[in-house]
Amino acid sequence: MSPNQKKALALLVAFLISMIVGLGAAFMMKSMMDDASNYRCVALGGGVFLGVFFGSVKVIDLFDFSDTRPPSQPPAGNGP
Secondary structure, three states: OOHHHHHHHHHHHHHHHHHHHHHHHHHHHHHHOOOOOHHHHHHHHHHHHHHHHHHHHHHHHOOOOOOOOOOOOOOOOOOO
16 A cells, blocks of 8 residues: 555544544534524534544654555566
């Protein structure tokens, strides 16, 4: 797997986890507060999503994604 694919996979997982946490926070606010408007729930869920996602991006950025594939050798040709 190339380093770019590894990083893209890590960002995809971080995005999905952030979406789940953000939606969970919005639903929890809606169920726990009787006077919570839909706008406030969406704002809270969006804020939690952004916080978790950008925090995850900063943590992912700390890791060095290197290439684990063996280097490819040029084909051996017949010399002159």
